[in-house]
Amino acid sequence: MADTKKIATRDAYGNALAALGEKYENFVVLDADLASATKTGTFQKKFPDRHFDCGIQEGNMMLVAAGIAATGLLVPFASTFAIFAAGRAYEQIRNGIGYPHLNVKIAATHAGISVGEDGATHQCNEDIATMRSIPGMTIISPSDVVETAAAVEAALNYVGPVYIRLGRLAFPVINDPDNYKFELGKGIVFADGSDAAIFATGMMVDSALQARELLKAEGIDAAVINIHTIKPLDEELVVKYAVKTGAIVTAEEHQIIGGLGAAVCETLSENHPCPVKRVGIRDKFGKSGKPAALLEEYGLTPADIAANVRAAIAMKNK
Amino acid sequence: MDQAKIKELKKISIDIKLGAVEAVYSAGSGHPGGSLSITDILAYLYFVEMNIDPKNPQWTERDRFVLSKGHCTPGLYSVLALRGYFPREDLKTFRKIDSYLQGHPEMKNTPGVDMTTGSLGLGISAACGMAKAAKYCGKDFRIYAMMGDGELGEGQCWEAALFAAHFGLDNLCAFVDLNGLQIDGTTEEVLNTASIADKFRAFNWNVIEIDGHDFRAIKAAVDLSKQTKGKPTMIVAKTVKGNGVSYMEDSVGWHGKAPNAEEYAQAVKELEAAKAELDN
Numbered sequence: 001m002a003d004t005k006k007i008a009t010r011d012a013y014g015n016a017l018a019a020l021g022e023k024y025e026n027f028v029v030l031d032a033d034l035a036s037a038t039k040t041g042t043f044q045k046k047f048p049d050r051h052f053d054c055g056i057q058e059g060n061m062m063l064v065a066a067g068i069a070a071t072g073l074l075v076p077f078a079s080t081f082a083i084f085a086a087g088r089a090y091e092q093i094r095n096g097i098g099y100p101h102l103n104v105k106i107a108a109t110h111a112g113i114s115v116g117e118d119g120a121t122h123q124c125n126e127d128i129a130t131m132r133s134i135p136g137m138t139i140i141s142p143s144d145v146v147e148t149a150a151a152v153e154a155a156l157n158y159v160g161p162v163y164i165r166l167g168r169l170a171f172p173v174i175n176d177p178d179n180y181k182f183e184l185g186k187g188i189v190f191a192d193g194s195d196a197a198i199f200a201t202g203m204m205v206d207s208a209l210q211a212r213e214l215l216k217a218e219g220i221d222a223a224v225i226n227i228h229t230i231k232p233l234d235e236e237l238v239v240k241y242a243v244k245t246g247a248i249v250t251a252e253e254h255q256i257i258g259g260l261g262a263a264v265c266e267t268l269s270e271n272h273p274c275p276v277k278r279v280g281i282r283d284k285f286g287k288s289g290k291p292a293a294l295l296e297e298y299g300l301t302p303a304d305i306a307a308n309v310r311a312a313i314a315m316k317n318k
Numbered sequence: 319m320d321q322a323k324i325k326e327l328k329k330i331s332i333d334i335k336l337g338a339v340e341a342v343y344s345a346g347s348g349h350p351g352g353s354l355s356i357t358d359i360l361a362y363l364y365f366v367e368m369n370i371d372p373k374n375p376q377w378t379e380r381d382r383f384v385l386s387k388g389h390c391t392p393g394l395y396s397v398l399a400l401r402g403y404f405p406r407e408d409l410k411t412f413r414k415i416d417s418y419l420q421g422h423p424e425m426k427n428t429p430g431v432d433m434t435t436g437s438l439g440l441g442i443s444a445a446c447g448m449a450k451a452a453k454y455c456g457k458d459f460r461i462y463a464m465m466g467d468g469e470l471g472e473g474q475c476w477e478a479a480l481f482a483a484h485f486g487l488d489n490l491c492a493f494v495d496l497n498g499l500q501i502d503g504t505t506e507e508v509l510n511t512a513s514i515a516d517k518f519r520a521f522n523w524n525v526i527e528i529d530g531h532d533f534r535a536i537k538a539a540v541d542l543s544k545q546t547k548g549k550p551t552m553i554v555a556k557t558v559k560g561n562g563v564s565y566m567e568d569s570v571g572w573h574g575k576a577p578n579a580e581e582y583a584q585a586v587k588e589l590e591a592a593k594a595e596l597d598n
């Protein structure tokens with residue numbers, strides 16, 4: 001919380017690629033005419049020969065990435081907007097990357113409703129759901145730029161398909177760059193608590209921390225846990241905090257269908273049923289508007305998280 | 319190529335057909351028509367052209383083959399078995415539970431399968447990726463891909479066509495198995511993809527039109543693809559679907575159907591007779 005500057009995770013992605021390009025010679029980057037928006041352009045400027053702009057053809061790009069990986073010579077990062085990766089190219093990713101479990105990294109930007117003014121066609125609130133449904137797919141949703149940089153390197157060093165979910169909106173840096181350690185599949189307890197636990201992902205981790213402060217003023221002690229790896233989910237940690245607090249809230253900039261909230265509910269219903277309230281988009285398409293206004297209208301603010309914590313605690317005490 | 323070599327390849331092609339038909343018959347399902355139309359090309363690629371080592375299927379420097387029309391596994395598995403990637407006997411396990419010979423090609427568990435395919439249009443894109451990776455890494459292996467004429471209805475094929483030409487993938491040599499038939503009828507009736515050669519020329523490919531059952535023409539076209547610089551090659555190969563089995567030839571109904579015992583016996587009889595005739 002020391003640093004209040006705001007940066008988008010897509011910027012961190014471009015910077016991470018450019019930095020890693022010097023350390024690792026084994027990867028190349030693909031884009032689909034969105035290098036300036038996904039920020040792979042940052043890498044492209046530094047390593048023009050290692051950046052393949054495929055033009056506007058996401059389906060082909062995913063299989064080009066698969067073919068590159070299939071040679072065993074290189075690790076490809078393929079980038080476009082989340083809607084064109086996890087949406088448009090879902091079948092290509094499923095059959096061409098997921099099924100053969102190829103070593104392809106899909107880094108999708110412009111995930112979530114905070115895309116803003118471009119509106120519903122470009123706000124992908126379903127990517128976690130589609131990617132989660134693919135066996136063997138790893139899904140990372142970083143909470144800030146520090147975590148993004150670490151996640152990109154971790155994805156590069158992991159052998160297998162990875163989907164990295166990135167955002168367009170600049171938001172606060174919440175992790176300490178000097179002491180941050182990324183461990184694939186392990187949630188991070190940001191703040192402990194005994195009354196309820198908030199499992200948040202992406203930019204909603206910051207919102208969850210703000211919600212915790214709001215609740216603290218009312219004497220409610222809520223834990224905040226950053227789930228950067230949505231699949232495989234840190235089930236042990238989820239169950240541990242369900243046992244400890246008995247009231248769970250999930251927070252994500254995604255549909256409540258098929259996302260983090262769904263994953264947490266699936267885990268808890270089989271292991272430790274308890275009240276769960278899900279903060280997310282409730283089965284609706286987005287629309288144009290300023291990101292902050294959209295987050296408010298769709299119920300994704302710190303105040304919304306806090307209200308859901310109160311509701312979860314009320315359910316527990318019933 | 320001399321007469322003796324052509325005769326040898328013709329025999330291999332018939333052996334591929336025998337294996338393909340046996341696989342489909344054993345499975346009780348599968349795709350014989352489009353498998354039989356490509357066996358001459360498969361025989362040439364796997365027994366003459368490709369730089370491969372069946373004892374080391376993952377050899378990095380090998381040439382690759384991508385069956386973009388992935389449903390024609392009976393033909394692919396049969397040539398792989400004949401070439402020594404796995405026992406021919408295993409063709410009998412095709413499509414059965416516990417077999418590594420899946421209905422559509424699966425690269426992780428099947429020796430010799432270079433890419434998982436089956437969803438049409440995906441394979442040619444993957445072949446582009448392999449060719450791009452080879453070029454970037456300065457490797458001189460080549461990528462071969464087999465597409466169907468019906469497959470060309472998939473928009474992704476044309477994305478790949480743009481990509482391969484744009485990046486000058488001259489290490490990519492693709493074939494279109496121009497047999498004129500798809501599941502619901504002739505390609506002309508269902509979705510007219512003619513004129514395929516003109517279309518690929520317009521996409522800036524090196525296009526060669528051949529009789530896909532003429533070994534000399536296959537060789538000449540592949541040789542030309544290797545001499546062509548700066549462009550990918552598309553060999554539009556006119557073929558007969560179901561080639562070699564009289565009742566399957568040019569028949570829409572044999573796209574994805576298994577013969578019964580009587581039909582299977584007749585297919586074997588015809589193919590064995592054709593092979594014997596080569597020695598007369």
